[in-house]
Amino acid sequence: MTRRHDRSLNAVVIVGASLAGYRTAQALREFGFRGSLHLVGEEPHLPYNRPPLSKHYLARTSDESSIWLATLLELDALDLALALGRTAVNVDLCARYVELDDGERLAYDALVIATGARPRLIAGLTETSRPPSVHTLRTIEDGRRLSDVLLPRPDGRPTDVTVVGSGFIGSEVASTSLGLGAHVTLIDSGEAPMSAVLHSEMGHVLACRHRQAGINLRSNATVREIMVDSAADGGISTEVRLANGESLAADAVVVGVGVTPTTGWLQASGLQLDDGLVCDETLQAHEGVFAAGDVTRWGPPGERGRRLEHWTNAVAQAEHVAHNIMAGPDATPFDNIPYYWSDQFGFRLEVVGEPPAGCDLDFVWGTPQAASLVALYRKGNDVLGVVAIDARHQMVAVRRAVRGASSWASALDAIAW
Template identity: 40%
Template structure:
């Protein structure tokens, strides 16, 4: 009797779970081994900076899989086990307990880890936010309405600042660019949106970076490079994340700010694919490589990789329109496409004043992306246009509406 084919998924992330689920949905009856570095059952991350952080529900409420679902999917789930090395000749992954797991096909879904500069964690009260344990530790620290400093103005930092303010904390948000979300939205739109946290009572300190921290056992102050001091009882650091690829050193898998993949999410090593935050793949729709750290891509890419494992070239190319969303201060931010902060930006619907608008991003007379503030339905037409034409989407001839 022949041995059952084995798919090994390294990383019990959203992308890893979607890969396993889609394999079963499409009739795969071989072995699926899902390896997760955390002891927790796989869980959803968006609530960590919003609902769960605010105290709504428990860790069980954000599970991607229950124990019953693990059994129903016939998964060999290895929790609390970290991938240490890949040997493509033996087709095996070495785990941190010394076990070498063989595979027929491997999916790298090890995600990303938060950036934390050296010596930034010397004081108690300084937290990254990536895991459910991080979330619960911060949630506990926010009790009693402490003074909170949020370092970083990306979506995670903004969501944490919003949640902390809603809990009654005094919040300062520190961002080296001109305004929070400027790296995503560009300076003009980010400055317009900065009125939202200001109106909620958040103090914004922009145009400078963090030099270090002072305190006793616990953090007491944030030192800025311009010489200012910010008093803080709790500091949450959200300055970006790095793909978890260190365990692939020497394996032959090409790595450059993520695992390099082709248009089918296949790596440079036969039988090895990547999905989610860790994957940098060629998107033929936009004719460029990209790595996206967001829920939508992780879910869709994990499902695509499962189809590629089963169908090979017949699965086609993974060519989505990137889509990112964030909820802050009761407002929904959505970005579609691949806008760049230096693109020409036009508001084509609504206005900044009413906090409901759509802005388009253009480069060399081509549409590169769109941003919607509280305008989900209106954004759909631009998503459809980008899905149809991608890198060749024409300029949008809609009259600009002043803000």
């Protein structure tokens, strides 16, 4: 691909050396960019995959090498200036440079912001005031720490784990903890896990599966506070206090109540921030400044746009940003039907599309009680998404059809259930 632009493109700086940042670098080289390429990452590690952190990495059924996105050799082949363990602290949009924590300035012709998101905590706790028995899960270090406490205790007693938040990560942590022999309580502020995102009927399907697996699922429960004290045996006792006055004792508490996009370092930059970095449809936040992955809020000018926190979205946006950097004035809108998955309690949940609130759910293959099922999200006659449990062949067909079709309706016509 040859770059078409009136401004020369010699230097690209990418901030965030994880999935979206690494994939952007890789795609830029694939598309023929031969200039200087900086990849700056706050974490000291080579780029790695986060999904295993709540699955086989947490369960210790695979070793650390399985989570790297690239080997050193593969990174070398990209001819990157790799700055790991370094934090970007500001951007000067006029002079076009990124400033790092040690004062170094990296000049750019194009800048890609791929700084992802960080876990939220519950009210009253901050990253610095968080007691050691209260966990979040985003990094390798979080995964290691949590994995250590999930194993049965030296006296053989199972670990009591309370997971706050029954979204994708909370449910996966609950599932993996159970697999490691822990007693697991899952606190869900809604009527059923993931019902706000996947529809209440799907939420109830999942609630049944959680309970059948052995999770103590507490629906419509809100955490008031988490109290930590010294225990009689010299250890730490942790109590999760619910709004209804109940107290739950735990050896470990995992907070999985969502994430906040990492945009604090951009506060003084003049870029527009609104629960993410605001970009137009081409994923551009400002002339020469692009965003990819969990940090990105994109949409047409004047609209609030949307932000997604899924692996495939980060990859697709990274590739699109690389394409648009090379395309210059011929940049195209990012238009991708979302797909994501979650592995929990021995089954795979897959979703294609973005089901809006208030849509109907129509089971077209299997039933809510069946081991495998496929259901469509509909509003009137329009199909807006597909959700499936353990229906990999059907979902491969759905994704293939969606990629090749002009509309949902024609995509679904191509599939025989």
